Amino acid sequence: xxxxxxxxxxxxxxxxxxxxxxxxxxxxxxxxxxxxxxxxxxxxxxxxxxxxxxxxxxxxxxxxxxxxxxxxxxxxxxxxxxxxxxxxxxxxxxxxxxxxxxxxxxxxxxxxxxxxxxxxxxxxxxxxxxxxxxxxxxxxxxxxxxxxxxxxxxxxxxxxxxxxxxxxxxxxxxxxxxxxxxxxxxxxxxxxxxxxxxxxxxxxxxxxxxxxxxxxxxxxxxxxxxxxxxxxxxxxxxxxxxxxxxxxxxxxxxxxxxxxxxxxxxxxxxxxxxxxxxxxxxxxxxxxxxxxxxxxxxxxxxxxxxxxxxxxxxxxxxxxxxxxxxxxxxxxxxxxxxxxxxxxxxxxxxxxxxxxxxxxxxxxxxxxxxxxxxxxxxxxxxxxxxxxxxxxxxxxxxxxxxxxxxxxxx
Amino acid sequence: xxxxxxxxxxxxxxxxxxxxxxxxxxxxxxxxxxxxxxxxxxxxxxxxxxxxxxxxxxxxxxxxxxxxxxxxxxxxxxxxxxxxxxxxxxxxxxxxxxxxxxxxxxxxxxxxxxxxxxxxxxxxxxxxxxxxxxxxxxxxxxxxxxxxxxxxxxxxxxxxxxxxxxxxxxxxxxxxxxxxxxxxxxxxxxxxxxxxxxxxx
Numbered sequence: 015x016x017x018x019x020x021x022x023x024x025x026x027x028x029x030x031x032x033x034x035x036x037x038x039x040x041x042x043x044x045x046x047x048x049x050x051x052x053x054x055x056x057x058x059x060x061x062x063x064x065x066x067x068x069x070x071x072x073x074x075x076x077x078x079x080x081x082x083x084x085x086x087x088x089x090x091x092x093x094x095x096x097x098x099x100x101x102x103x104x105x106x107x108x109x110x111x112x113x114x115x116x117x118x119x120x121x122x123x124x125x126x127x128x129x130x131x132x133x134x135x136x137x138x139x140x141x142x143x144x145x146x147x148x149x150x151x152x153x154x155x156x157x158x159x160x161x162x163x164x165x166x167x168x169x170x171x172x173x174x175x176x177x178x179x180x181x182x183x184x185x186x187x188x189x190x191x192x193x194x195x196x197x198x199x200x201x202x203x204x205x206x207x208x209x210x211x212x213x214x215x216x217x218x219x220x221x222x223x224x225x226x227x228x229x230x231x232x233x234x235x236x237x238x239x240x241x242x243x244x245x246x247x248x249x250x251x252x253x254x255x256x257x258x259x260x261x262x263x264x265x266x267x268x269x270x271x272x273x274x275x276x277x278x279x280x281x282x283x284x285x286x287x288x289x290x291x292x293x294x295x296x297x298x299x300x301x302x303x304x305x306x307x308x309x310x311x312x313x314x315x316x317x318x319x320x321x322x323x324x325x326x327x328x329x330x331x332x333x334x335x336x337x338x339x340x341x342x343x344x345x346x347x348x349x350x351x352x353x354x355x356x357x358x359x360x361x362x363x364x365x366x367x368x369x370x371x372x373x374x375x376x377x378x379x380x381x382x383x384x385x386x387x388x389x390x391x392x393x394x395x396x397x398x399x400x401x402x403x404x405x406x407x408x409x410x411x412x413x414x415x416x417x418x419x420x421x422x423x424x
Numbered sequence: 425x426x427x428x429x430x431x432x433x434x435x436x437x438x439x440x441x442x443x444x445x446x447x448x449x450x451x452x453x454x455x456x457x458x459x460x461x462x463x464x465x466x467x468x469x470x471x472x473x474x475x476x477x478x479x480x481x482x483x484x485x486x487x488x489x490x491x492x493x494x495x496x497x498x499x500x501x502x503x504x505x506x507x508x509x510x511x512x513x514x515x516x517x518x519x520x521x522x523x524x525x526x527x528x529x530x531x532x533x534x535x536x537x538x539x540x541x542x543x544x545x546x547x548x549x550x551x552x553x554x555x556x557x558x559x560x561x562x563x564x565x566x567x568x569x570x571x572x573x574x575x576x577x578x579x580x581x582x583x584x585x586x587x588x589x590x591x592x593x594x595x596x597x598x599x600x601x602x603x604x605x606x607x608x609x610x611x612x613x614x615x616x617x618x619x620x621x622x623x624x625x
Contacts, residue, residue: 364485383492384502387472395492396481413478420486 030107032064032089035099037129040121040163052149055138059163060129061085061121064105065113071170075111075422076160077101077120078177078184081251081336082328084128087120088113103410110415111422116173123184124159125151125335133331134236143331145232151335153180153343157187161195174198174422175361178407179374180336183343186382189359190345199363200418203371203407205378206345206352206385212373215254216337219247223330232331244330245321252320257370257403265313272303352385359386363393364421366414368406394421434604436462438620439512439538442596443467447509450474450534452496452526453516456483464489472508474499497522500529507533514540517583518574524586531592531625540620545579545613546602580613587623596622 040059047053062085067074077087079100088105090098105111105118122130125148133148164172175188175196182204189199205212223229226243234240253261309315349355363386367379376397386393396417400406407414436459443449446468451460454473457480463469473484473491484491492499511534517523518541530537542564543549549560559569560577567573580599587594598620599612608616 362490380494384499387492388503388507392490393492394481394485394490395494396478396485397493398478413482417482417485420482424485424488 029109032099032102032106032113034091034093035062035064035086035089036091037062037085039129040166042159042162042166044162046159046162048149048155049152050150054131054149057124057131057159058129058135059121059124059131059159061119061163062087062089062099063120063167064088064118065116067117067168071168073116073173074164074167074169074171075116075118076164076172076175076188077105077111077118078160078175078181078188079120079123080177080179080181081333081340082248082324083181084126085120085122085130086128088118101408103408104415104418110418111176112419116422117169119164119167119169121160121163123151123156123336125156125332125339127329127332128327132329133232133335134329142233143236145234145331148331148335151339153183153187153339154191156339157184157191160184161192164195172196172198174200176200176202176418177204178202179204179404180340182374183340186345189361189363190349190355193358193360196361198421199359199361200366200421201363201379201382202366203368203374203379203404204382205343205374206355206382207347207378208340208343209378212254213341215251215373216341219251220334220337222246222250223334226330229330232334234330240330241325244325244328244333245318247330247333248321248324248328249317252317254373255403255405257372257401259370259401260403261313263401265311265316268312270309270312270315352381353389356386356389356391359389359391361391362421363391364417365393365395366407366417367395367397368400368402368404369397370401371404371406373404434600435514435540435618435620438598439463439514439540440466442538442622443469443510446470448472448507450500450508450511450530452511452513452530453519454484454489454491455480457487457489457491459512459514460484460489461487497526497529500526500533503533505532506535508535510534510536510538512538512540514538515542517541518544518576518578520576523576523578524590527586527592527623528590531623535624536595537623538620539583539623540618541578541583542574543580543599543613543616543619544574544577545581546617547614548602548617550614580616580619583619583621587621591625593624594621595624 037060043056045053045055046057083100086099087101088099107114111118122128124130125132127134133144135144137144137147172195175185177185182201185199185201189196223240223243226240229240345355346352365379365383367376383393383395398413402409443463449463449469449471451473454460454475457473460471460473464471471489473489474496475481481491481493511530517539520526552560565573599608599616600618601608602617604618
């Protein structure tokens, strides 16, 4: 492929689909030293790639996933899959990250539980899961491990690194750690310094897990463990990804089917319960269902469903490790100041924040860009008006697509 | 329309002449980044734009112009003194609620400040008000009053009085006639259609 053929078209073609994809495992046989000083004799990263690496090996776009994400960001594993990868709307032929032009790489983070080495991986010394014997993981460890994967794939430099939330932290860390390797950074809905509020939410989640009697200090069999604690952690965290407005629009005060309206909020035709209603099957008997702690509101049912699906795919210890990695992320403390942190950055940056994101508010995203600019770097900042909260970065938005496409074309 | 595009180019050429090669330029109210793109192409300027509107930032990013979406005053407060070689405020002052605050802050973060504006003291604009009794409308300000642009019209006399009152030095000025091309030397507040100033503290 020569340079002329690599020119990007001005009008994007009709978007297509990545289609069937399969995960791969990169097994690194070399010892890996974590920031904590702990080591592993080697590690595994599960990853997927879409598109083709060009002859110059410089068209790779690395996608960094968030806390509960994984390597499967686009396409499907089987025709029967109910849902495609988590960022399928964003990645594919003709999409914002165009797989006709870019070689897209996404890997599960170190410390994760979707195929990469983490606390649920078998400890070669015991044959049982590592549990808390797994080394502490930082965002920088995740990035350093992924660099080894990029080297393994023969990538000579990254055309761009893209990610939201915890993925955005990795993006910034990439630009700092490997300045000559990273040409563009797209951090979305993120922060350079985990706030007290975000740490507080993480701590509540961890306490829910660690107070579950099934946790056993992290020593539980695969598939077992603190399912209740993990479910509660997920329910609570999920609220922080939404917004008051979006929850009101999506659920309002709607009831799940079969739950009667309690009296007081009743329509004029209904009446006060009387002794005659007791034990009867008249509508008033539904009133008793309203005075239980079973699911009544749609929002409760939604959170329980989210929790249920999460505990079937996520490991509680990984949740502890990764939330701790988020807590420890503080580029200001690590480098003295944010300007110093970014002093060596060579990449151009496009930062995008979302007005309704209260977990990583726009001010924290602005601070990243202002520090990059003060450090003399090229950094653009845009803000999208959405009502969907922190999860906005994942949602379908033509404005976001155009912006990212425009930035990647330059 | 083509006349308007031509006028825009004249404005850009003068600003381009004033910009030192490879300097760090901040454009307040950068729009879609046309001016910065021009300065990057012709002067190898290191440009940065600020605008409130997402679509403008999108236009800049597509052009390869670095841009920041947000309030220009809050943006400038985040920078140390004399961080930029030049700040440009081209056809922006007439939209500002507190132009003095913006101009003084721009003179703090910039070594020089270029301000360009349509002179509302130009005789045609006065005639609009005098004979038609209506808000001036011309090829630049095409809108009715209820569409509300400009918000805070300025004349050459207004601007020079402001500079004198604040002790702001005018190092260069380009006052152009109604064609926005020929220099205007006689009673510019009445006969100049467009004014460009280069300021320093």
